[in-house]
Each structure stands twice: as structure tokens, then as C-alpha cells.
Amino acid sequence: MQTLTEENYLKAIYRLSLDDGNKITPTSIAEAVSVNAASVIDMIKKLTEKKLISYDKVKGAKLTEKGAKAALLIVRKHRLWEVFLHDKLGYNWDEVHEMAEQLEHIQHEDLAERLDEFLGYPNYDPHGDPIPKSNGEMPKSFTTFLSQMAVGKSCRVVAVKDTSSVFLQYLLQLSVSIGTKIKVMDKVAFDGSMSIQIGKDFTTIVSQKFADSLLVD
């Protein structure tokens, strides 16, 4: 079992390990957890002793299998709680993060399982980030927003970053759902709004906010 602080370090190291290529240094960890580099050295010692990470001046820090498992559970809980806060309590996606930062540390043997079941086994959190499964598997993560697509390109809707009912109803009205093909016809530099063709023939104009809320592939 880890302390709250240790968990936050593990999570930070996990996040840093996804930005592949870069070695995970005391300095980068310090920045990630908003702490002085000297403090990180202390914690590196502690986490190394607990066999949660390995550390090497040359290779930097790396999660051990045990550490990775712990980190993934924290991320899993964080994202599940975000879904709860968003879908069940009606918070919008910019409010859920800070609370999830606290909730992710709640300890109980099968809490994540129960929560997952209660929420209907969601694959993505309200921000479109994939929720690790209990077996450690990760749903494919999508990172391209409709707003990032070039004019003339076609894509397919894979996730929604905003899951509010007002947005979902708007999507319903536009006949947009997971799998829908969208072609970018035009972009307005001024406000980021874009003209898109939905499916075969229907064309409409959507705002940047809209285009920032759809993940595509």
C-alpha cells in the first residue's frame, strides 16, 4: 500500500513514461508533481526501496511491474470517478479533474470493480482518455480531434470528449454517433468553426467547441 503522496509520484511517472523517448529525470518529475527536485530525490529513494520504480542516473526512472500496476490502478480509479462525476452528478468535464484527483486515492479492495460495473464499463472518461481495464488492458486511445483535421480529409467519429446530454442531443439531431464518417469541407481561421459533411450528403457548419469535442480516427 502506498501513501497518497507516493501514489501521486507513481501517477506522474506513469504519465511521463507515455511521452516516449524522453528519459524520466528528477527534474521532469519535480515539474510534474510541482515540487523541488531535492524532494524528488528523497522520494526516488523511497519508491526504489519499495520496489515500485527503478532508478539509474543514465536511464532515469522507470516503473517496475509492481509500480506500473499500482499506477494503472490509480489512473483507472481517476478516470472511473471522472465518469461518475460527469455522468451521474452532472459536473462538466472541466470540473471533474480536481475531485477525481482526490477520489483516485480512496482505498478498497474492489471499489474500482464496483464502480466500473455501476457505470456500465465505460471505455473512455469524459475527456476521451481510455480507462484501463481491471486486467490491465487499455482501450485504444484516441488523440485526434475533429478540429485538428485538415480541409478535404475524411475521418470517422471514435469518441466524444463531451458527454453532456445537451451535446449528445445535438449529435443525435445531426445524426452523428460513434462510427459516423465526417469530411472536413472548409475551415474558418477567424473562430475555428468548420464546414463538415456528415455521412453521404448532409453538410453543416459547426463551431470550434464542437470540433474540439469530437475525437476522430
Added chain:
Amino acid sequence: MQTLTEENYLKAIYRLSLDDGNKITPTSIAEAVSVNAASVIDMIKKLTEKKLISYDKVKGAKLTEKGAKAALLIVRKHRLWEVFLHDKLGYNWDEVHEMAEQLEHIQHEDLAERLDEFLGYPNYDPHGDPIPKSNGEMPKSFTTFLSQMAVGKSCRVVAVKDTSSVFLQYLLQLSVSIGTKIKVMDKVAFDGSMSIQIGKDFTTIVSQKFADSLLVD
């Protein structure tokens, strides 16, 4: 804002203030939070400085208005989370307490409100304890113990006084939960044990300790 530890002290002092008559001493607080009396003295100083309690060698400790408000919010959150864990995640009532101890400290301006709304504004937690309302009001709390019922009378379980898992599991085994009908068949003057009929047809004998731990109406 209080630290997690401060909140636990406030909650303990609040609980002690309900056992009316008894003055709240460093020793009684120490026992309630499972800590050495010397540590309590430190915290009494801190809470006094923060104007959350007042302390007087003769009168003992007492929550200020500010402290009482903070304590009541913690209790409110604790009990709401218990309802969530029980009703939504399907935990037994003997499992919810320890998780609620953690969840009660989650900080967010209107979290209690949202949770309350989501749960349908429950008046009682899974143990039958009243959930403080956002305006500070308290649903009626029950004061009649099963042990006070006369022979031949019927009643309904409304709350449990003892929330230890060993007791709650015993209840589970007897199929006794909130709402269960109980009829007092006989009482043994010698040791206060009683013969009770649970529900329609099952009859058993329980100790005075048991009968003192069930609140009925």
C-alpha cells in the same frame, strides 16, 4: 479549510458532544481518535487557534459555531457516501463505513448537494442514522431500543446503534435489516435477553447487548 486530521478530530468532538452530560476531555478525545492524550493537547491548541473549538480545563472542549458547521458537513458527507456505496454500488452495510471515512474528506464546493440530489435526498444512511440537511437541519433520530419494547409488542427496525462489522454481519445472518418487523415474544429478567420473532415466522433468542444495539419504532 481543515486538514484531514483536523476533520477527524472535529467529527470525534461532534460525536462526543451528542453523548450529553459528559464533558469532553483530552482523554475522551484521545480514545475517540485512537491517539495519545499528549497528541490531543497539540490538536486542541491548533483547533482553538483556528476558532473551531473552545477549550477550558473545567468545561472541556466544545465546538464553536464554525466548528459545528464543519463537523456537520463531514457527517453529512459521510452518511451520503454510505448511502451511495450501499444503494448504488451494492455494498453491505457493514462494508461501507471504512470507505465513507475516506470519502467524507473529499473537498468540493457543492459535492454534498449534488450527491444528495443524485441519491434522492435520503433522510437516513444504511445504519439508520439521520443525514444532516444542507441547511443544518437533522431528520428525526430514533431513540427507542429494542430492549425497551414490552413483551407482546411489535416494532420495526429503524437504525442500528452499533456499526461494527461483527454486529452487522450477525444481523445479516438473522436477516435483520432496516425495516424488518420484530415482535417481542418474551423477556428474561435475569440477564435481559429476549425471545423475538423476526419477520413472519422465524423466532430466536438474543442478548440484551443485541437488544441495546437496535433502534426501533
Added chain:
DNA sequence: AAATATTATTAGGCGTCCCTAATTGTTTAC
């Protein structure tokens, strides 16, 4: 009332996690 027991308090110290300042290594620039 004096002796004894109990409670409250002070003093000093420990572990965790943080800091600043000083030192040692390691790059990068010239």
C-alpha cells in the same frame, strides 16, 4: 488531611514530505 491514583500538560524526539543552500557531476558553448 495525607497518600494515592488519575488526568492534563510540557519537553523532547521521530517519520514523512517539503524546502533552501551548497556541492558535485555532466553538458553545452566557445
Added chain:
DNA sequence: GTAAACAATTAGGGACGCCTAATAATATTT
């Protein structure tokens, strides 16, 4: 290849919340 810059580390210390041991204050016995 050396100077300057940057990164890693050590040393020492602080706040928080806990402890034990010693002492002071208060209750309880006798």
C-alpha cells in the same frame, strides 16, 4: 579543452501529527 550552464545530489532544517517520559494539577481513597 575550458568555461559556463544546467542537472543531480547532499546537508540541514521546517511543519505536521504522532510518540514516550517527566512533571503538574486535580480527584479519590483512606
